[in-house]
Amino acid sequence: MANRRDAEPSPLRAGVMHTGLSLLVFGGIAGALGLAIYMMGDPSEAGPKQTLALFETTNSAAPPLKTRLKTDVVSARLSIETPDYSEEAGSGDLPDLGIEAPDETVMAAAETADPVGEGDAETIGVRINGKLVKPGESYGDVTRVVSLERAPIAGMTERLNGMTLPRVSPDGLAPADAYARPFINPGNKPVVAIVVGGLGINATHTKSAIEELPPEVTLSFAPDATSLQTWINRARAAGHEVLIETPMEAYDYGRMKMHPLTLLASDNEALNQARLDRILSRSTGYFGLINSQGSKIGDDEAAMKPMLQAVSDRGLAFIDDGGLDAANMKQLSGETRLRYVRADSAIDAKLSAEDISSEFMELESQALENGAALGAGYAFPITIEMVKTWTAGLEQKGIVLAPASALAAKAASAEIPSEDSVRTGSLEQPPVNPHG
Numbered sequence: 269m270a271n272r273r274d275a276e277p278s279p280l281r282a283g284v285m286h287t288g289l290s291l292l293v294f295g296g297i298a299g300a301l302g303l304a305i306y307m308m309g310d311p312s313e314a315g316p317k318q319t320l321a322l323f324e325t326t327n328s329a330a331p332p333l334k335t336r337l338k339t340d341v342v343s344a345r346l347s348i349e350t351p352d353y354s355e356e357a358g359s360g361d362l363p364d365l366g367i368e369a370p371d372e373t374v375m376a377a378a379e380t381a382d383p384v385g386e387g388d389a390e391t392i393g394v395r396i397n398g399k400l401v402k403p404g405e406s407y408g409d410v411t412r413v414v415s416l417e418r419a420p421i422a423g424m425t426e427r428l429n430g431m432t433l434p435r436v437s438p439d440g441l442a443p444a445d446a447y448a449r450p451f452i453n454p455g456n457k458p459v460v461a462i463v464v465g466g467l468g469i470n471a472t473h474t475k476s477a478i479e480e481l482p483p484e485v486t487l488s489f490a491p492d493a494t495s496l497q498t499w500i501n502r503a504r505a506a507g508h509e510v511l512i513e514t515p516m517e518a519y520d521y522g523r524m525k526m527h528p529l530t531l532l533a534s535d536n537e538a539l540n541q542a543r544l545d546r547i548l549s550r551s552t553g554y555f556g557l558i559n560s561q562g563s564k565i566g567d568d569e570a571a572m573k574p575m576l577q578a579v580s581d582r583g584l585a586f587i588d589d590g591g592l593d594a595a596n597m598k599q600l601s602g603e604t605r606l607r608y609v610r611a612d613s614a615i616d617a618k619l620s621a622e623d624i625s626s627e628f629m630e631l632e633s634q635a636l637e638n639g640a641a642l643g644a645g646y647a648f649p650i651t652i653e654m655v656k657t658w659t660a661g662l663e664q665k666g667i668v669l670a671p672a673s674a675l676a677a678k679a680a681s682a683e684i685p686s687e688d689s690v691r692t693g694s695l696e697q698p699p700v701n702p703h704g
Contacts, residue, residue, distance in 0.1 A: 414450075414483070416504040419553025421446050431549035434582050442583030444607050447555040448673035449484065449509040458635040459670040460662065461486065462655055463558065463587060463611065465513060466646040467503075468493020473647040480652060482659050483507025486672040488558045488587075489551075491515070491529065497551045504553055509671050511587060512554045514547055516562025527560075531575055533568040540575055548582070555673050556585030556607070558644075559592060566592035573600050580606040585676040589644040590614055609676040611644040616651045624651065628658050635667050640675050 423437035424446055434443045453459060464481065465488035467474045477487060478499075487503050488511035489496060503510050515527035517534075529543045547557075557579060565571050579586050588597055588610040601608035612634050615627040627643065634641035645651045659669050 414507055416447070416449060416507060416509065418501065419447065419504065425552060428545070431545055432552065433545060433548050434552065434554075434584060436583040444555045444583055444585040444673065444676070447504075447509060447553055448585075448677075449486075449507065449671040451484075451670050451674040453668055453670070453674075455668075457666055457668045459640050459668045459674065460631050460635045461640070461642045461670045461672040461675050462615070462659070463488055463511065463589070463642070463644045463672050464647050464651065464655065465511070465558065465589075465644065466490060468496055468499050470647070473649065473652070474499055476649070476652050477647045478503050478506050478508065480656055481508070482656075482669060484669045484671050485655065485659070486511060486587075488513050489554075490560075491547045491550050492527070497553075500551050500553045509673055510554045511556055511558045511672070512547060512551065513560045514544070514557045514562075515560045517565045518561035519564045531562075531565055531571070533565040533571045535571070537571075537574045540571065541578060544575055544578060554584075556587055556676065558587040559589055562592055567596060569596070569600065572596075573604060576600050576606050577604040580604045585609075585673060587611070587642075587644075587672055587676065607676045609642060609672065611642045613641070613643045615643040615645040615655075616648060619648060619650060621650065621654060624654050625658075628654075632662075632665060632667060640670075642672060642675050 420432075421437075423439070424434060424441070424443055425432050426435045427433075436442050437446070461484075463486045464477050467477055467487055468489040474493075477485075481487075483506060485508060487508045489499060489503075490513050493499060500510050515530040517526075517530055517532045529546055531540045531543055559566070565575075576586065585607040586601070588594075588608065590611040590613070592610075594610055597608065597610065600606075613627045613631055615631075616624055617627075618624075624645075631641045631643050645655070662669050
């Protein structure tokens with residue numbers, strides 16, 4: 269009989285079996301240890317712990333800190349106490365913040381000083397997020413948004429060829445006044461205005477501009493924006509006055525497709541008037557128009573003058589973004605008695621922080637030299653962020669942020685040749701539009 273010999277086991281099979289048994293054993297041990305730690309361990313002793321004190325702690329032997337921050341976990345309210353330093357000099361402790369905020373309201377405690385000279389006493393307050401909170405005011409008082417009246421205002425519209433168009437009211441109120449943001453400058457300080465445009469196309473950028481920019485910033489909307497009236501209502505509810513962008517013929521559009529409602533230098537007055545009416549009928553609540561392109565038609569007096577006259581007759585203002593011929597527009601606006609102002613700077617022609625900051629500095633210089641300056645840009649994220657930051661520091665430079673309508677009103681009143689003359693859309697009481 270032949271001897272039977274058992275085959276030797278496969279090395280691969282043996283390796284797999286040994287690996288599986290090892291994982292099973294060590295996994296069981298690890299699980300048992302984890303369960304034991306979970307059941308009997310103390311989480312507070314799970315690792316090294318070191319307590320760091322940002323300020324010197326108080327005890328019975330040490331004097332209290334000059335500034336103490338107490339946090340109530342339940343109410344989450346801040347209470348900052350201000351001790352009396354009248355008898356102390358240069359202790360080297362942390363300075364008093366001078367802020368008291370009972371019941372979640374930030375109040376400013378300040379004194380009256382005369383740093384400039386006799387008779388020029390200046391009230392000192394606390395600046396919070398760029399806003400100066402004076403004695404007796406709360407942070408909410410200085411940041412409260414005054415919503416503009418919901419459009420349309422009674423008597424400010426008319427029906428023409430199935431369209432609703434703006435008009436001067438029977439009592440002489442022009443849309444340029446009715447829909448403008450109120451503005452006063454009792455100190456007669458230099459002012460700057462900013463128009464941020466291209467809104468209504470990108471919902472994210474539009475929402476950001478409405479909610480994040482100061483209400484004094486004027487917003488302009490594309491005429492073919494989706495839900496245009498809804499956006500305008502939201503902007504006015506946030507305190508912003510608004511403009512409607514009017515597409516006008518340029519010398520070279522490049523690869524851009526011309527808007528179907530573009531006002532053309534080669535077309536007659538009737539065709540351009542029909543397009544203008546279509547643009548005006550898209551919404552309500554705007555105080556004026558701003559050009560989109562327009563270098564070609566702006567140089568053609570025969571085509572441009574009737575359009576400006578129509579805008580003036582309806583009591584609207586016209587803002588030039590700086591792309592039209594300055595001398596020609598000054599002449600035509602005077603002849604048509606149009607409330608008109610031209611932008612001094614395209615703030616984001618180059619989309620870099622350095623270039624935009626340079627444009628801001630130029631606007632400040634022009635405001636200090638001429639009393640007023642206007643900048644125009646688009647709702648790019650970098651533009652919105654930089655406008656927000658820059659405008660927060662204008663007050664410290666002695667410059668007031670104003671809506672664009674305030675500059676248009678100033679320019680309009682300066683063009684009135686006599687006290688007896690009246691201009692549609694001016695601060696004077698204009699006559700009722702005979703065509704409206």
